[in-house]
Amino acid sequence: MAVKKHELVADNRNQPDLAALAQYFQMMNDQPNYLPPPQELVKHCQDIVKCLSRTTGTVEQLWQMLQPVEQFLLRVVTTVHGDVRHEIFTAILDKFYSYISDPQSDACPATAAVLIVIDESDEESALSAARWLVQQRENGPAGAGLRAALSCLYRWLYEWHGTPALGNWLIAYIKALEENERFDVLIETSVDNVAKLFSSMANPAPLQQKAADAIFHVLASLRESTEAFDRISSHVGDVLVNLAADSGQWSRQLLQNLVDILTAMVDGILESLKGDAQDLFRDKYADVILCLERHMASRASSFLQLPPWRTRNVCLPAVNPHVPMRKVGLLNLGNTCYMNSVMQALLVARQFSTHVVLKMTAVPYWAKMSVLFAEMMHSISTKLNPSEFFSVVKPPFFTRDNQHDSSEFLGYLFELLQSYEHCSDRNFDYTRPPVLNGASRLRMIHPHVQQQSPHAGDDHAESSHSRRSVSPRPGSSAAGSSSSGHKRSSGEQETLVPPKKRFRMSDATFLRRDSFIDSMFGGVLLTRVECTVCHASSLSRDVFRDLQLAFPEKPEGWQHSVQSLLEYYCSKESLSGENKYECRDCGGLQDAERSVLIETTPKYLILVLKNFKFDSKLQVQTKLMHSMYHNHSVTLPTVRSQAVHSVYNLFAAVIHAGTTLDSGHYYTLAKDNDQWHKYNDDEVTFADEGQLNGLNRSSTPYILFYRRTDIEEGTAPSLEELPPKLQELVMAHNKHYVDTVRKIRLTRP
Template identity: 25%
Template sequence: MPQLFLNLSDNEKECSIGIGYLLQAIPEAYTSVVDPFIQGLDSSALWRLRFTVQRLINWLVTIDLPGIAIWIVAIMESLASRGEFMLLRELADENAYKIARQLAFKARRKDALLVLRFMLLGYHHSPVLFNNIVQGLLPLVAKCRKTSEDITFAGEINNLAQILLIHFGDTDAVSTKVQKARAFLDLPVVSRAEALQTMQENSWKKSLHIQNTSAGFRRRPAFAQPLGKVGLVNLGNSCFMNSALRALFCSTEFKQSILSDTLKVEPSKVMTTRLRETFNNLSTPRLSVVTPSALYKALPNWLNDGHQQDAAEFIKILFSQLEGEGPIPKEALSSFQGTAVNQIACGTCGTVSSNKEEFYDLTVPLPRADIAELQALVDIFPTIEKLNDENNNKYFCDKCKSLQDATRSTILESVPTNLIISLNRFEFDVVRAQRIKINTPLHLSENINIKVRDGQEAQSYSLYAVVIHTGDSANHGHYYTYARDSAAVDVVTAKDQDAATWLIYNDTRITISSFEAMQQSLERSRADTPYMLFFRKICHISPKNEVTQVIRVKRSASNL
């Protein structure tokens, strides 16, 4: 059994679903071996058990494996006894929403409810998870009226909702809906004393004494994030959205334009409103964390179905939707907009055909190497490609009326204020017939130069955000972001040190970092890899305006 758990904790290896079927066949009594095993592990091995739990949860939400939940809960209970509350909190933040979705499937709802109860009742100092999923639980209660089994399930769901409402208090008039659902099936009312006892018994921290007062349960206040920042709740594989939103929120011009749009839009064009609401919440430090569920639901159905998606694809879809919602969103997008000229020159007659196209990001190829240099990757512009027999791509020239050798080039005619560089980390493997990830590490540079049209000076840019994809698979993994405010690139005075500070945004968890720490960490890892890089144009300042020159502020390691 210990070896089986260790195999599941190896994030660099694919695990056969056969292990899941094996666990399913082991009697529940054998879960008693889990706690002694975990109590004997060191801290590094405990951290790797996160991958074990995550794999088991992934099986729970994708395959019918009745009984798998007892192993998930057994491991998480042992982690709680070891005081690994941060690890449990991250697992709950990332998975509670997608586990809740499984309650709609009869074959999975018993397992899903067991894990969900452990997460919601154990993580009782934060109402975010409960508020995020309770609206989706209530319709399940209303549908359960055909069999005694259905009614029992409805009673368990409603019981859980009543307990958490007593604990956290009513938000968004949820209490009325819960009581309406309870009355619909004549379900019992949960008393305050019963709720208190249930919360105490299921608390992750057994030593925490929960008191019943006239004001409700006494609980810890919301935790304070570094520098007053606000975390984003993972709605179940929504890290692709959270990581991209972080980089966009740190893009000063874009953020200010979105926040300035106070005009109502048509019901069918809600993306600007939802994005503005999210940005407003992220600008409110007292919240500590926010749930971007309204923005998530405004995305196309295939993008918000609870499966892992691509952060770069999310930005493309987001920008595409914003384009059709009026002048304010278009103004916001203009800070990312550049122009490229594509040309093909016939090698025989010299005729040149060209067309212009606007872009919001530049995608660059990534070599398979021990390490790649950032400046070398962006030096491909202007790109030049030979069209000939050797490459099997000769060009049909309209003037020559035949296939000819030619040269195709892409020239950057104008570059945006905020430049997004997307690394082509994912490709299709013809032999294996699947997408694979290129894990080449990247040596980051704080500044890069982008070559534009001939005769123009190269434009300098400074890095302000990096979206990271962690994991070896193109179809799974996790996204998080390193970022600082883009405005810090232009003017950083002692007053603006917070804006210049690099932070790691990992859903609800925010920690202080530095450029040097990011650089060293990413160069050592082939799993945590830069995927999207955000740069701010460096303004060249005349001697007359020396007072506004960039003053670099570097925090010492002791301050980080």
């Protein structure tokens, strides 16, 4: 017998009636073999959310009517077909969030009953759903919707004890805000509600475990807030006395956590104050401090491992690596770490990556990068598959599933991007080989150079034993390097590679003002050669996007540094013997001296340390593992006019781990918002500034990324700031991730 259809609205004001709703779904529950069609199910579930949001009453008054509604929802999400289930689940949460995120809404706490559709034992499922909703409905920089939703959930937590899943959902929502770094929303809204949250613990009987955990999470995260402590100070005595009067295990557990967290608040605030301010604080809160001393803090609460909430402009210390992060790793698709490591470094070059996602979404190859960067910025998952991007940007002379040189990939990527900077992406055919400028075509004709050169990424070097090597700008007809004939670098052997010819660069090959690549990474070298006989000199200019630094001959045990390698790179060299200079003034070959200075400094300075050498006898690439100090700040030797723009700070480093080029592994250390992270393919962990100089002997920094000190870096653009098409792609990616997580959960035995 089918359930008779009737309207779920029972009064003339068009307001849903919970009693009628409960009666209808009780009839439905009495027939376990019957469910309405899918679209009708979706509408029923949305009607439930709408009805509950407009209901009034306490838990006791509404409980009997809520039971059949919860039973129906639980039956739907556990029995219907997977695809329909996902649609229903999404419709429920979307409708639910539309009410709590509306600043004008006063949704009834009974609305929380719909959270029964979330499996309490599956924290990842709740977190992924919260991430999706936060990103979908961020409501602009002001975050009015985020504040409204968090405030609503707080209000329900201390008013409503009939939904165990409420605490679990609140924790997931807080974590989603933390991952999005919305600490302004968290601090402001939590301080406004902290007194009522704290006071609710005075009556532990109705308090659920997850609700208590949510309150502890908020208190511990606000432990550096003097305002939050002031808001709860008048309630501390009553709450602790009430908990201490109850000898039950639950009350004892709550009491100890509260004492530990409050004691940490007092200690932290006192530590931040100086002199008379400390005395004033102790006098003002003497009763609270005395009360805490009576209960003796164990200082062992696990909630104190949470990092305190701070606004973005405050430097965060190293924190517990298990705390969720808004950092995304990249899957290794078969020895693709050489590409993964480079992309992680380019992402934290914020002026570059921000321009890519905001301005280059309709440009060939750049558009593919904009999608990858946008997902790395706003994915709710912790790892991404970069196959779509890598399939079109991987150098055609790189073989599949083999390890390659990350420096070589970076140089090719820049050439590819610049070649298409001013093209349109509309109907672009990525199945056709890219058309690159002259320097790139030369490299593609001779893919074997990587195996023969003394440095894996140095096929554009002018000589196998030069101490200087400058990568060419795409479009140049030459290597863009100084002439050959220098003394050999440390440990390098004579190779079978003939010196490359010297070409003069035309004016067209200098930094292009219309090139974004050049504006970010391009610089100009000024090379001066002086005849030692007549002292006549000549000047030449070369464009670079990286400087490749060789190691000079030094005694055993000598410690090199990045700064010393830069100075060696620009120091005077003697041109004599077979490398004499043809002086036009003298009319013949003469001994000469050559020196280099930076005439135009790039915004981002890329340094490649020539850690590899080619042994012609063994016909293999070997690795130099010198003692090395990697400066976090360096000064470029520049012409006088560039002196004020010569200081750079390190923000990323690609590390090569291993003893040979072909069998090693690349990963990245990078700093973003004053916090260092280690990006090891799809695994991202916290790191610290000193880690770069504490690596084992076989893990050598290879590509160093420095930022000029006058360059101001902003934060990554929010999802709402991205172009609409890119927003849609990111949201579709996140929804797919949520659906995948649910499907995995639903297929578990």
